[in-house]
Amino acid sequence: MARKQVTLIFPQHLIKEPVVYLMAKECEVLPNIRRAKVTETVGEVTLELEGTDDNLRKAVTFLEKKGVKVEPVVGDVVN
Numbered sequence: 001m002a003r004k005q006v007t008l009i010f011p012q013h014l015i016k017e018p019v020v021y022l023m024a025k026e027c028e029v030l031p032n033i034r035r036a037k038v039t040e041t042v043g044e045v046t047l048e049l050e051g052t053d054d055n056l057r058k059a060v061t062f063l064e065k066k067g068v069k070v071e072p073v074v075g076d077v078v079n
Contacts, residue, residue: 004072
């Protein structure tokens, strides 16, 4: 299993949607929330994702297609 840390920036219209849950279920990855700042207008979440390399790529693609900005965490080391 590989791990990847990413910061997600949600557009306002997706803040109340279960995007992380849907990504985890559809892409078969395990998310672990490391940090979150969510208000009515801003959604920023740092996640550690665990899964196969292929599923991690699918998860990032899934999020980007939903309109979530995905940024790698600086200094992230994939195991």
